[in-house]
Amino acid sequence: MSFPADTIKRLFEQPLTSQQYVAITTGTVATGLAILAMLYPDKAVFDNDDRVFARRKGYPILGNLPHILQHVDHIHDFMLLNFETFGRTLSGSAFGMPKAIETADPANVEYFLKTNFENYQKPPRMYNAMDDLFGHGIFNADGEIWKYQRKTAAHIFNVKNFRDLFTDVFVEKFGYMKTHQLNHAVETGLPLDFQGLMFKYTLEAFVKLGFGEDLGALRSEAKLPFAESFDEAQVRTSMRMMLPFWRAREIFSRTFKPWETPMSYHIKVVNDYATSIVQKRRAEVEAGVEKHDLLTRFLGTLDENSQPLNEKQLRDIILNFIIAGRDTTAQALSWGMYAIMGHPEVEKKLLEEIMENITDDVENNPAKFYEVVKNMKYIHATFYEILRLYPPVPANVKYARGDDVWPDGTIIRKGDHVNWSPYSQGRLESIWGPDAKEFKPERWIVDGELKRESQGVWPVFHAGPRVCLGQNLATLESIVVLSLMLKNYKFKLVPGQTITYLVSITMPMKYGMQVYVEKR
Numbered sequence: 062m063s064f065p066a067d068t069i070k071r072l073f074e075q076p077l078t079s080q081q082y083v084a085i086t087t088g089t090v091a092t093g094l095a096i097l098a099m100l101y102p103d104k105a106v107f108d109n110d111d112r113v114f115a116r117r118k119g120y121p122i123l124g125n126l127p128h129i130l131q132h133v134d135h136i137h138d139f140m141l142l143n144f145e146t147f148g149r150t151l152s153g154s155a156f157g158m159p160k161a162i163e164t165a166d167p168a169n170v171e172y173f174l175k176t177n178f179e180n181y182q183k184p185p186r187m188y189n190a191m192d193d194l195f196g197h198g199i200f201n202a203d204g205e206i207w208k209y210q211r212k213t214a215a216h217i218f219n220v221k222n223f224r225d226l227f228t229d230v231f232v233e234k235f236g237y238m239k240t241h242q243l244n245h246a247v248e249t250g251l252p253l254d255f256q257g258l259m260f261k262y263t264l265e266a267f268v269k270l271g272f273g274e275d276l277g278a279l280r281s282e283a284k285l286p287f288a289e290s291f292d293e294a295q296v297r298t299s300m301r302m303m304l305p306f307w308r309a310r311e312i313f314s315r316t317f318k319p320w321e322t323p324m325s326y327h328i329k330v331v332n333d334y335a336t337s338i339v340q341k342r343r344a345e346v347e348a349g350v351e352k353h354d355l356l357t358r359f360l361g362t363l364d365e366n367s368q369p370l371n372e373k374q375l376r377d378i379i380l381n382f383i384i385a386g387r388d389t390t391a392q393a394l395s396w397g398m399y400a401i402m403g404h405p406e407v408e409k410k411l412l413e414e415i416m417e418n419i420t421d422d423v424e425n426n427p428a429k430f431y432e433v434v435k436n437m438k439y440i441h442a443t444f445y446e447i448l449r450l451y452p453p454v455p456a457n458v459k460y461a462r463g464d465d466v467w468p469d470g471t472i473i474r475k476g477d478h479v480n481w482s483p484y485s486q487g488r489l490e491s492i493w494g495p496d497a498k499e500f501k502p503e504r505w506i507v508d509g510e511l512k513r514e515s516q517g518v519w520p521v522f523h524a525g526p527r528v529c530l531g532q533n534l535a536t537l538e539s540i541v542v543l544s545l546m547l548k549n550y551k552f553k554l555v556p557g558q559t560i561t562y563l564v565s566i567t568m569p570m571k572y573g574m575q576v577y578v579e580k581r
């Protein structure tokens with residue numbers, strides 16, 4: 062049968078009904094999607110990478126995006142499962158996300174953080190996502206901007222400060238915590254949020270060391286507004302990095318969820334706080350008050366263009382150093398106490414070492430304290446073990462400036478994102494043996510001597526030229542606090558609570574940790 066030409070012409074000339082319009086559009090989209098799904102049956106659309114990687118099979122067009130969304134609340138365990146299932150180096154693709162190679166191979170990690178450091182930088186995508194909160198501070202900078210900050214800050218981490226200033230502050234602030242918080246919890250018998258307390262302690266101690274200020278965080282029952290906003294802004298920043306289209310998602314939230322507090326509010330709160338510290342210090346400097354802390358050093362330094370730092374640069378520095386000095390160590394202490402409470406045999410050994418070394422005389426003499434702590438092997442081993450299982454920076458990312466080949470033969474191309482996971486590395490049996498998931502400080506003592514693993518095997522403090530500047534400070538602070546806590550108090554976990562991590566830039570406990578406190 063054939064249509065006469067004028068019938069066909071009429072069909073095209075007639076305006077479409079809305080039903081026809083919908084049917085044609087749906088048909089076209091469906092055909093387009095079907096073709097794309099055939100071309101990309103198990104990976105993200107337009108992922109035309111011809112390299113062969115071990116990987117979790119993805120969904121058509123979306124690749125692994127549904128996996129990420131499904132596991133977003135426990136992403137570190139999902140990564141661990143992937144490494145356990147598919148091998149130590151893998152890659153997938155997720156719709157809207159850049160190509161990322163993931164590795165938990167110690168040789169690779171040591172190679173790109175240390176040996177071929179120059180070829181890897183922070184990803185441009187990360188600069189954008191972190192800019193609101195961290196600006197051009199040390200965690201979000203490379204090249205000359207990074208160099209002048211690292212050089213300036215490095216000056217405060219000298220032996221004299223450790224001996225004469227840091228230990229003093231840690232012991233003094235512990236005294237505050239004892240009087241205002243711990244003894245109160247003993248007397249009332251009411252539980253307290255251990256993690257909340259550790260965040261207050263490390264903030265108070267770091268603000269004193271870094272910026273010469275007594276904040277009074279340990280005197281207050283409530284969480285400071287700065288801390289509320291700083292924590293929330295970090296969670297949102299990490300979601301920007303983990304999921305695609307963050308700008309569009311945030312515009313959507315602002316438009317359709319006007320009841321939610323916007324990121325801009327939290328940024329304003331933290332900016333006001335940082336700016337107030339800078340202004341106060343400038344006024345002190347003008348009045349001739351002499352101080353030798355971190356902020357004072359930055360006030361007297363020159364930036365990458367040989368200019369004195371302006372208010373925005375100083376604000377960035379303050380916020381970057383607060384996350385470094387407050388969050389990581391507070392989390393190490395919280396996860397640490399959690400692990401110790403669950404292992405009475407470890408607690409017993411720790412107590413023996415503490416009672417033998419931290420006498421009342423030492424407790425009241427910070428310089429002696431500093432010397433004595435150096436020889437306490439078991440508490441060091443416990444601290445390393447805490448960080449192995451609960452690394453405060455559980456996952457991290459870099460970006461390849463040029464092509465490369467890793468020690469395990471993985472081919473890297475310019476523009477690849479490189480993800481590594483200290484969390485997974487700390488728990489892999491192929492690295493630590495069959496007891497990898499057990500809490501055993503003894504693994505760090507060999508033939509009676511404390512041993513530290515290489516930076517590739519245990520990258521909890523990063524590695525190479527950007528290794529954590531504060532690692533000795535964090536170790537000293539944690540050991541002082543753990544010693545004094547265990548010497549003076551017994552902690553008991555309140556039953557029935559869920560202890561798990563919150564996915565953020567670092568690894569806080571999601572719901573905190575309620576404990577009962579008794580005098581020892």
Ligand code: HEM
Pocket residue numbers: 199200211214382385386387389390393448452453454457520521522523526527528529530531532534535
């Ligand atoms: C247990 C506690 C700590 C852990 C696990 C830790 C871990 C890390 C990690 C993984 C990095 C690399 C971050 C990155 O750029 O990707 C880092 C960098 C850094 N950390 Fe720590 N940190 C801790 C405590 C501290 C403390 C108390 C300070 C004191 C200020 C500090 C200062 C820094 C600084 C300044 C950097 C930047 C180094 C650079 O990029 O050159 N950290 N830390």
